[in-house]
Amino acid sequence: MTDLGPMSYFLGIAVTRTPSCLLFSQEKYAEEILERADAGPPFRDPTLYCSLAGALQYLTFTRPDIAYAVQQVCLFMHDPRESHYDALKRILHYVQGTIDHGLHLYPSASHRLITYTDADWGGCPDTRRSSSDYCCFLGDNLISWSSKRQHTLSKSSAEAEYRGVANVVFEACWYRNLLLELHCPLRLATIVYCNDVSATYLSGNPVQHQRTKHVEMDIHFVREKVALGEVRVLHVPSRYQFADIFTKGLPRELFLDFRSTLSVRPPPAMTAGV
Template sequence: MDYGDRPPTYLLLLQEKYAQEILEHVGMGSCKPTTTPVDTKSKLSADAGPPFRDPTLYRSLAGALQYLTFTRPDIAYAGTIDHGLHLYPSASHRLITYTDAHWGGCPDTFRSTSGYCCFLGDNLVSWSSKRQHTLSKSSAEAEYRGVANVVSEACWLRNLLLELHCPLRQATIVYCDNVSAIYLSGNPVQHQRTKHVEMDIHFIREKVALGQVRVLHVPSRYQFADIFTKGLPQDLFLDFRSSLSVRPPPAMTAGV
């Protein structure tokens, strides 16, 4: 991007060229945009089979899209190929995270999908969307496993910043919309029905006791990690996408 004599006030990370190459590779260069990246009602099943006759092509596309999903949280939304992640100077150095889980979302295995996003100050620095390895017996368990995932990521980010001589002085905030999961993170009583997630429970409680993490409630309307776990209505999807600082580049105004 040409800034002329003006220094840039932000960084823009985008993969428009790579995304276009993927579409051309599978013959979808002129595909029409959709409302949201995932249908809010239908679920993909292994029984449906791949959308392409060539299994090799399908696997290649799935791998490429998986890479783009982990590097661009909006790429599946057709029509936003020019959107990118904006990073701005921020006076705040707090690490704030959001975590959510879609309980039993997989129609084949009934495993849950965990999603999280991590903000350093005002900037999105890490995110994930991943199916859980084990079956959760309740929504609270699925949510708590999601909390454990984002706490692990937060610990890694805190250690990285420490090595870069930018230690975080305040506890990492973990926003979760499941009250039971929040209760388990601080309640020292071990319940019989949670023994199968005992390691996650002790891991999170240890970080809470050390003052490194605080698990707080956030209303589902403001649970940004929801975008990584399931299909959302268009208005909510667009709102969350903007909250993640995924936007198109501004219009060029150099020389105006």
């Protein structure tokens, strides 16, 4: 193997090292998407906008702040209409205005794994399936996030939320095992924050109710991890549920606050020579 030195570009992601952090950005890829959007007259080539919606999904690798908007556009682009094009153009306009933004990773003294999970109950108007969304922090750094439609229908919001809890617990267990193999075991339990009281209660309630039989496997999986001390499921108010940025449109101030919490920011100001 050849040592190519410090990583600077990998799989379309540019890596910039600064004295305070690592910056992961897809600015070049975003510029290519914007060029494709200007390639032809609006509304005359639906396939162009469908491909743009799909391409934008890859931009969420370093820009989870646009995950919800891209998810909604992709959801409806199977039958493109003018309103969908308008929504896509608004997303492209937002990407253009924040093209230099990327994911920052900072040195952190804490190595605790903390996760947030949310669900959009019955959010798909065609299938009424829910979407599960989560974000995982190792210390102060965002290391994983997802916005994905559930495979089965949920009969209640608690069921949809609990499936989301099970998904993020599975993800957390994978990271715990990975860190164990890297000889950096986590000593403290993983915290799972959920803003649904019923889903939080089910994670520690040993009584199996009849109305929860259809999510029995998820319930037993989460309860086992809770009993082993690997996971704690706690309630969090919606004001501090950062996974909401993946499931719904938010007021501007709250969106900017959550985006900053996810460490999606412009590059640090250059002060050399000042």
